[in-house]
Amino acid sequence: MVVDMMTLDTGQMPKPDLAPRDNYLTHTRGAWSWLFTLDHKRIGIMYLTCVLSAFFVAGMFALLVRTQLLTPEGTIMGQDDYNQAFTLHGAIMVFLVIIPSIPAALGNFVLPIMLGAKDVAFPRLNLFSFWLWVAGALFFVLALLTGGLDTGWTFYTPYSTDPNSAMGGMIPAVTGAFILGFSSIFTGMNFIVTIHRLRPPGMTWFRMPLFLWGIYATAILQVMATPVLGITLALLAVERAFGIGIFDPALGGDPVLYQHFFWFYSHPAVYIMILPGMAIISDLIAVHSHRHIFGYKFIAYSSIAIALFSFLVWGHHMFTSGQSPLVNVIFSAITFSVAIPSAIKVFNWLATMYKGSISWNTPMLYAMGFIFIFTIGGLTGLHLGTLATDIHLHDTYFVVAHFHYVMMGSALIAMIGGLHHWWPKITGKMYNENWGRWGFTLVFIGFNVTFFTQFMLGSQGMPRRYATYPADAGFQIYHVISSIGSYILAVGFFVTAGYLLQSMFGGRRAPANPWGGRSLEWQCSSPPPHDNFSKTPTVGDCYDFSVLEWDEDEQGYVWRADIPHPGEEEPRGH
Amino acid sequence: MMSHLLNILPAIYGDATGPTFWMPEAASSVAGEIDWILEFINVISYIFFFIIVFALVYLAVKYRRDPSRKQISGDGPTHNMALELTWTIIPTLIVLVIFWVGMVGYIDLRESPDDSYEVSVAAQKWSWTFTHPDYAVTQGGELTVPLGKPVRLVMTSADVLHSLFVPAFRVKQDIVPGRYSTLWFEATKPGSYQLYCTEYCGKDHSNMLATVHVLPEDEFQDAMGKLAREYEDLPDADLPRYALVRLYNRCASCHSLDGSTGTGPSFKGLWDRTTGGSTVFTDGSSLEDHMASGDEYEVPENYIRDSIMNPGKYVVENYTNVMPNNFASQLKPRQVEALVLMMKHLDQLVDEDGNIIEPPEAEEPKGSDMTETTGDGG
Secondary structure, eight states, rough: OOHHHHHHHHHHHOOOOOTOOOOTTTTTOHHHHHOOOOHHHHHHHHHHHHHHHHHHHHHHHHHHHHTTTTSSSSOOOOHHHHHHHHHHHHIIIIIIOOOOIIIIIIIIHHHHHHHHHOOOOHHHHHHHHHEEEEEEEHHHHHHHHOOOOTTTTTTTTTTTTTTTOOOOHHHHHHHHHHHHHHHHHHHHHHHHHHHHHHOOOTTGGGSHHHHHHHHHHHHHHHHHHHHHHHHHHHHHHHHHHHOOOSGGGGTTTTTHHHHHHHHHHHHHHHHHHHHHHHHHHHHHHHHHHTTTOSSSHHHHHHHHHHHHHHOOOOGGGGGTOOHHHHHHHHHHHHHHHHHHHHHHHHHHHHHHTOOOOOOOOOHHHHHHHHHHHHHHHHHHHHHHHHHHHHHTTTTTTTHHHHHHHIIIIIHHHHHHHHHHHHHHHHHHHEEEHHHHHHHHHHHHHHHHHHHHHHHHHHHHTSOOOSOOGGGGGHHHHHHHHHHHHHHHHHHHHHHHHHHHHHHHHHHHOOOSOSSSOOGGGGTSSOOOOTTTTTSSSOOOTTTTTEEEEETTTTTTEEETTSOOTTSSSSSOOO | OHHHHHHHHHHHOOOSSOOOSSOOOOOOOTTTHHHHHHHHHHHHHHHHHHHHHHHHHHHHTTTTTOOOOOOOOOOOSSSSSSHHHHHHHHHHHHHHHHHHHHHHHHHHOOOOOOOOEEEEEEEEEEEEEEEEETTTTTEESSEETTSSEEEEEEESSSSOOOEEGGGGGGGGEOOOOOOOOEEEOOOOOOSEEEEEOOOSSSTTTGEEEEEEEEHHHHHHHHHHHHHHHHHSSOEEEEEHHHIIIIIIIGTTOOOOSSSOOOSSSOOOHHHHHHTOOOOBBBSSOOOGGGSTSTTTTTTTTHHHHHHSSSSSOBBBOOOOOOOTTTHHHHHHHHHHHHHHHHHTHHHHHOOOTSOOOOOOOOSSSTTHHHHHHHOOOO
């Protein structure tokens, strides 16, 4: 039954073994074969290209923001330009980069292969999701052309709905975010159905790699939370365009209601960003430690627990908003419940390294960097979930530092770690490992210098979203250090982009299994053939690495010569 | 009350302390408790951070792969229920304690004492106005409060969300248009403290600042008395300087004194532009068109007055009208008079760069001690 569906959806009969040169990159040629492809791998590549381009743009805005804050009176911009710069940095990073980065870009490429499927359940819907992303991005460009955007990525009312306050690009921007929401919903739906329906024989729920559990938990959030954002943004647009009072008190509305709606989506959205990151790290740690993951079920269930709890904690963004003290107390209590599954994951990752055989490859360095950074990001969440201290820290740079540790230092670092992990599979080429380690070092140091200083800056009282700041408050030294860190970070990313691009042309040919992974994507060639597997892959325990050994000729890992391959009677021998 | 348990700790930690590595100067009755809670969470965080990072580095080094081995797999255990339960239950207990401590501290932050001294706060883009109902005194950009007495702020916003934040007091509260918000604090240390707007409110958000002056009770009474009579008792000659020092801070976020372009036109040279009639409006007319004999601005002062009281009437070319129209209700007639006089005599009050020129000290004996008379760089 399952196999039938796969055959139907790809519309092709299973092919005989392909020559190694024929892979998904060379299968068909020309721009149209990419732009209207139904191949999940090509759609993943297009997502990756677009998301990284958006990351470049939003990163440039970040550098403008950091440069502006070098001096108290502002270095390079006026107030209006600064407000646009931080708004676009935030909105692009959240809606166009981090939310689609792991699920839509890496997930699209890896998920069906890991699962043992030939494609996602609905390849046409998958392509449609991608084009919705492009449409959403164009609306953000339109917002810039029609007056700009200066509301912050949160679009708080009544500022955003008052035509005398917010700049003219509000409605295009909100429309863009609305469309991007549907891109995210469709991707989530597609992945849920794929995981439920397209698992090959032998791929039971608890044999799935933890990456798939994480993406599955994320997909639930995408499908259930994002519609609330859509509704909220639609109401916002209606109020702004037609003056129908929903959120603006001057029209009889309630601005705090907007905050409830917004965070009902946007808090789960934080987990849409971090859960796939955690999912990548679980697999990176196990593969590069060459050691069975520790506490598989606890890690898998903690992803689901985080997804469920995340719907119940949105009010912790609103402790100073004027909601009742009782509500604040309840939200604070529930908020702490999220800390537990996050802590469980960290401890299980460390236990996985115990008695491992750890290769210090670039992806593993990113995974270890993730644990360091996520620990700081998670622990500073305690300060913000605690009512008494959040009142002081709310809307200061402490919050800015905290969410950058989680969203950038954790989610994006995991994405880049995953990119390095699957790069040989995606491109068929190895990058230079030494350059990879240098790139990681620069990114890791740059990140921590940039954002750790912002904790002190915030707890000392520096409010966020300020284009200038009092010269006598002692903030400047922290801002200068932070900005220097951001330049180091930028150099790190340029180095990374440089050696990755170089590897596509000059890199060594990648073996099928360069790291010693056991999930199914390492069973097909690098890059994979058009329909992923020339014959149905054999599903085993994806964390049992004892059956693999290093092969000097292959420069990769192969099945051990002295034990029989499943499906074969005798060991291959020599 | 539970909080009494915590109130012992500020006694050790100190109610009024200088800045620490993490926190700014502490100057309110709750600051000690908040700082103690923050340091308590810090200590827990440090412990977890060092355990995790030590384990991370230790394991990465100790179990680093030996490349000479052909078979690669590590062989540690795959699960351990007792361990999983341990690292689930211990963090759960710890966060329960943190939650409880934070809740108790929060209740102390929110419950204002019954005998609080009340101040009305009006927030609008991009200025603060503080009114003391007990003294019929209104302050702009500065808030004077008594030392050692609970102060309750009753706050409203005229336009969008704002938020009042005084780091030294560890208090913050959003101000939502269409409803009243309250906040209380008891200052424990005389001095001046920075007040910020911490909810993004548009262009000049980062200029929406004010200063809180904490004065001992008797000095506070004197200050209120002076402020109440200030503009009534002043001779006309002192009105321009009074407007510049006391009222201009409500204009400062949009109107510069040094000629630089802001959200609104600079005040520098405003009087010359007005009497010269050269100003052009968005409707295409120029001020000169309205200055003919018998026309509305035959007396140029009326243009300045109108621009304050009814700011949308004529909007200067290349600007949009974002000026609040409620200054008419906030300002007493003599204060408006003072502002008009300020514009008229601005070139005598500020220098080319917009810095206030200090008045000559009439009472001080001149020239007797150079260092003393020139000491005021202020």
